[in-house]
Amino acid sequence: MTRPMLELVGLNKRFGDLTVLHDIHLRVGQGELVFVIGPSGSGKSTMLRCCNRLEEPTSGSVLIDGADITACSPRALNKMRLNLGMVFQGFHLYPHMDAVGNVMLAQVKALGRSKDEARARALEMLDRVGLRHKSDAMPSALSGGQQQRVAIARALALDPKVMLFDEPTSALDPELVGSVLAVMKDLRTSGMTMLVVSHEMGFAREAADRVIFMDGGVIVEEGQPEAIFTNPQAERTRAFLSRVR
Numbered sequence: 001m002t003r004p005m006l007e008l009v010g011l012n013k014r015f016g017d018l019t020v021l022h023d024i025h026l027r028v029g030q031g032e033l034v035f036v037i038g039p040s041g042s043g044k045s046t047m048l049r050c051c052n053r054l055e056e057p058t059s060g061s062v063l064i065d066g067a068d069i070t071a072c073s074p075r076a077l078n079k080m081r082l083n084l085g086m087v088f089q090g091f092h093l094y095p096h097m098d099a100v101g102n103v104m105l106a107q108v109k110a111l112g113r114s115k116d117e118a119r120a121r122a123l124e125m126l127d128r129v130g131l132r133h134k135s136d137a138m139p140s141a142l143s144g145g146q147q148q149r150v151a152i153a154r155a156l157a158l159d160p161k162v163m164l165f166d167e168p169t170s171a172l173d174p175e176l177v178g179s180v181l182a183v184m185k186d187l188r189t190s191g192m193t194m195l196v197v198s199h200e201m202g203f204a205r206e207a208a209d210r211v212i213f214m215d216g217g218v219i220v221e222e223g224q225p226e227a228i229f230t231n232p233q234a235e236r237t238r239a240f241l242s243r244v245r
């Protein structure tokens with residue numbers, strides 16, 4: 001494997017008596033796209049949220065390019081979080097700001113970039129997601145697929161080392177899904193390290209280096225997409241795949 005950019009080491013998460021993640025070990029190498037599938041409630045979102053400590057892991061560590069985000073000061077935490085770009089199912093754009101303003105904001109607030117610098121970078125990233133011509137559009141004037149691409153541009157503008165996607169196309173009308181997946185495929189080709197939770201199995205087949213199947217807070221099985229989809233080893237994986245297809 002290439003150098004590990006994201007590493008989960010013995011990660012556990014409990015909410016009260018409920019164990020949601022149980023001893024998760026996962027490495028994502030530089031430039032790798034790791035795809036996570038599993039039934040609702042299996043802990044996929046919690047795993048992603050533990051990576052940047054939106055959820056506090058109960059035990060275990062998360063290393064980003066070798067640095068332990070679970071053992072750093074609150075001040076260092078804010079800096080380290082910038083290494084992870086997050087894209088969620090909902091886009092969470094500021095409704096009163098145009099697209100370029102949305103992509104500029106965190107660059108100025110969190111990275112201290114000048115407005116000129118942030119704008120230049122924002123336009124570059126909007127171009128990358130195919131929305132340069134929509135830079136002054138308000139979110140309400142954009143389709144869901146376009147809003148999600150602005151959200152991806154916003155994350156990319158902070159120069160993350162790893163991109164985390166949590167069901168990025170689940171809220172979209174079917175005809176808009178392709179444009180978002182195309183951007184993600186392009187990112188993968190350009191060498192971005194990505195951890196993607198999604199139900200888009202066709203995308204996984206085309207673009208994933210590895211597929212992880214989670215159930216009940218554990219990694220049940222992992223392997224190459226073809227192997228997982230055509231010849232799953234675990235009964236639980238087989239049952240899940242037969243339900244979603």
Ligand code: ADP
Pocket residue numbers: 015018020038039040041042043044045046047
């Ligand atoms: P997935 O993303 O795979 O659907 P989640 O990570 O959202 O799964 O949830 C895993 C389990 O953790 C579920 O049983 C869910 O109800 C529980 N859970 C998630 N967040 C919380 C929370 N803040 N408090 C209590 N339980 C939670």
Ligand code: MG
Pocket residue numbers: 044045046
């Ligand atoms: Mg989820």
